[in-house]
Amino acid sequence: GAVVSQHPSWVICKSGTSVKIECRSLDFQATTMFWYRQFPKQSLMLMATSNEGSKATYEQGVEKDKFLINHASLTLSTLTVTSAHPEDSSFYICSARVRGLAGVGEQYFGPGTRLTVT
Amino acid sequence: GNSVTQMEGPVTLSEEAFLTINCTYTATGYPSLFWYVQYPGEGLQLLLKATKADDKGSNKGFEATYRKETTSFHLEKGSVQVSDSAVYFCALMKTSYDKVIFGPGTSLSVIP
Numbered sequence: 651g652a653v654v655s656q657h658p659s660w661v662i663c664k665s666g667t668s669v670k671i672e673c674r675s676l677d678f679q680a681t682t683m684f685w686y687r688q689f690p691k692q693s694l695m696l697m698a699t700s701n702e703g704s705k706a707t708y709e710q711g712v713e714k715d716k717f718l719i720n721h722a723s724l725t726l727s728t729l730t731v732t733s734a735h736p737e738d739s740s741f742y743i744c745s746a747r748v749r750g751l752a753g754v755g756e757q758y759f760g761p762g763t764r765l766t767v768t
Numbered sequence: 769g770n771s772v773t774q775m776e777g778p779v780t781l782s783e784e785a786f787l788t789i790n791c792t793y794t795a796t797g798y799p800s801l802f803w804y805v806q807y808p809g810e811g812l813q814l815l816l817k818a819t820k821a822d823d824k825g826s827n828k829g830f831e832a833t834y835r836k837e838t839t840s841f842h843l844e845k846g847s848v849q850v851s852d853s854a855v856y857f858c859a860l861m862k863t864s865y866d867k868v869i870f871g872p873g874t875s876l877s878v879i880p
Contacts, residue, residue, distance in 0.1 A: 684867065691873075693872045699867060743811050756817075762811040
């Protein structure tokens with residue numbers, strides 16, 4: 651089946667620094683990738699929708715200057731958390747929509763990245 | 769707007785017990801419906817889906833039927849195992865090009 655990877659799986663960074671998270675579709679091309687944030691024992695909150703070659707669409711309340719999203723190719727999207735603060739600590743999950751799949755545009759999820767800001 | 773409601777957890781069952789996790793949705797038209805499972809420390813995996821009314825999705829012994837008249841998509845399994853312990857998310861998608869809307873998740877613990 652379709653596989654989505656994320657790197658790193660976990661990261662610890664100091665307050666004020668930036669951290670980049672990669673999301674890759676390993677065996678398919680993804681026209682659209684999604685970035686979610688999940689707080690402990692809570693559901694996923696969609697942060698932004700990323701289409702290859704165009705600017706990401708951010709959900710209301712998500713700071714686009716703080717969470718920079720780049721979707722440079724059909725297999726790679728990156729999320730950069732700039733000037734991270736402890737409140738940015740969370741589990742970040744990406745998903746990718748299969749390109750050209752007829753019918754339901756199924757999404758495949760990555761394993762997630764645990765970010766801890768100290 | 770579109771939304772998904774699930775029964776609150778956590779749910780604790782003994783091994784081989786019958787499982788039902790209720791899910792209802794609010795949406796216009798005929799959205800596609802999904803159940804995702806998240807094992808501890810991992811991302812989400814698609815468990816099953818249904819794309820039209822009266823469809824039944826099934827996988828790994830789990831089943832859910834798309835009920836338009838009650839706007840429900842309840843998840844069931846006849847005999848749970850310890851390995852089924854996870855968080856289960858009900859979700860909907862209006863069209864193939866829409867985002868997925870998740871319910872709050874229901875935590876399931878199965879004890880031997």
